[in-house]
Amino acid sequence: MSLLAFDLGGTKLATAVFNEDGKILFREITPLEKRKGAEVGELISNKIVSSINSSDKKIHSIGISVPGIYHAKKGTVWAPNIPGWDDYPLLEEIKKVAANIPVKIDSDRACYILGEAWKGSAQQCKDAIFLAVGTGIGAGILVDGNVLRGAHDIAGAIGWLALSPPFKDEYIECGCFEHYCSGEGIAKVAQKFLGEKNNYSGELKNKPVEEITCHDVFHAYRNHDEIANEVINICIQFWGMATANLVSLFNPEKIIFGGGVFGPAIPLIAKIKEEATKWAQPISIKQVSFEASGLGSDAGVFGAGFLALNNLS
């Protein structure tokens, strides 16, 4: 059996063909370049048509991971980083070319935890959470084996967690947790501290302040830089509080850390668990394991493969 899986991001489309055991038979990365709106839908449609027409593998099912929000009832996508995808009718467009092959779509955060449950760090788990920390922050939440969707498909918007009163205007754009702890947040907090500390002379001075990235901050942190240390310690505290809140509310078996920031933040997972242990329900925190993603940047495409497989059974 062959499963055709797509992981659509803001800048590229990952395509893979899996067999039913999760073995990758084919894979490809296609940059989106300047595509927008319907052109992005057409890119996926064209990949499907060429996969169906290629003689070597019969495609039995199709799964697609999309950024932003997938409205399951309508089959439409809201994706702020793809211009024109305010309510894009992806399912309808795909069905036009799918030749009656079953198609299943879900949000990237849903796919991350499904991918990990299928072939990554959450295998055999029915209650597990993927904390995706990249440019933004989202959570894919598995409850008794099913993805938590909420009433209108936007559950898991964990970047908006309220973790430190009082409310500040800085949180309006993206939420309190994301403001401090996303890749973009880490860079911005470091830039702010650099503007405030006149007597600082560490490695973050080697670049114009507005060009400082999250990766620069982690590099400096590993070299015991004073500002980087301050920024990352704030993150450890909030990552600990946020995961403590997930533990107290969901009583999960595992919390999986992934996205571009975990990555360089993987060595901090033990410290995050230590912080979370202070705050969380004390029995529940003993029942949970904190782990790095087993699939890394492939979590989305594995999740899409699982969508395709699960849609057949």
Place this chain on the structure above:
Amino acid sequence: MSLLAFDLGGTKLATAVFNEDGKILFREITPLEKRKGAEVGELISNKIVSSINSSDKKIHSIGISVPGIYHAKKGTVWAPNIPGWDDYPLLEEIKKVAANIPVKIDSDRACYILGEAWKGSAQQCKDAIFLAVGTGIGAGILVDGNVLRGAHDIAGAIGWLALSPPFKDEYIECGCFEHYCSGEGIAKVAQKFLGEKNNYSGELKNKPVEEITCHDVFHAYRNHDEIANEVINICIQFWGMATANLVSLFNPEKIIFGGGVFGPAIPLIAKIKEEATKWAQPISIKQVSFEASGLGSDAGVFGAGFLALNNLS
């Protein structure tokens, strides 16, 4: 059809018989007095036997709401406010007398939201949350029509929410949110403020400080008392942040406020929503309604009635 429902609390047992439409045919409150351990189980067993033997109504199903944690796989209860119920085999004890009538048990917080979904403020909802604020704080969470249990039956331990860094030793016993915002927390925070303010001469001075209750604080708040105002404003902030976090994570249709504190805090729900609106995912907060419990102190016994009904279908 008759459904026999029990709501066990720390000090009393509520018994009710419902028909399948949720109409109460009979009800009774029995104080636990000094009963402990197996005596509490026997009290329920005796009520079941006498209900079965009474000639007027045939009992078709039994539901029981218990405080603390119900371990569904083992059928045992951990209830810190019932001496000797560390891992009490309630299901086994009840089955001895139930004469093959189906029995279903669940935690009080699960029953609160099931009761509200059956006959209270959450009717027709598949995604709704009951925030129970009494001596402690817990949450009954309905996800796509099912109660969220977690991997080991202790999901919904919302009293442990981390809402304000850094961690303080005061949070060790009961969690950060509960420390400030439970009935007991409100009384203790007021007592602490009374000890700190030497020039205060308001109505909370009319009692020895250690006797101040949550209800005294609400009485003083309604009279614009300075200390009560400070204590309740802290609560509004944290209730707002905690419900914002529920909204961002679960994207529910409704959040229902109940327990002894809501009660006197019902007039504050609009202010709590206002605070939550600052913090929560901005689309999700527009999709949720904040409401007072429709069943008040009967939420648990209605939930037990629903357990009994649902166990037949």
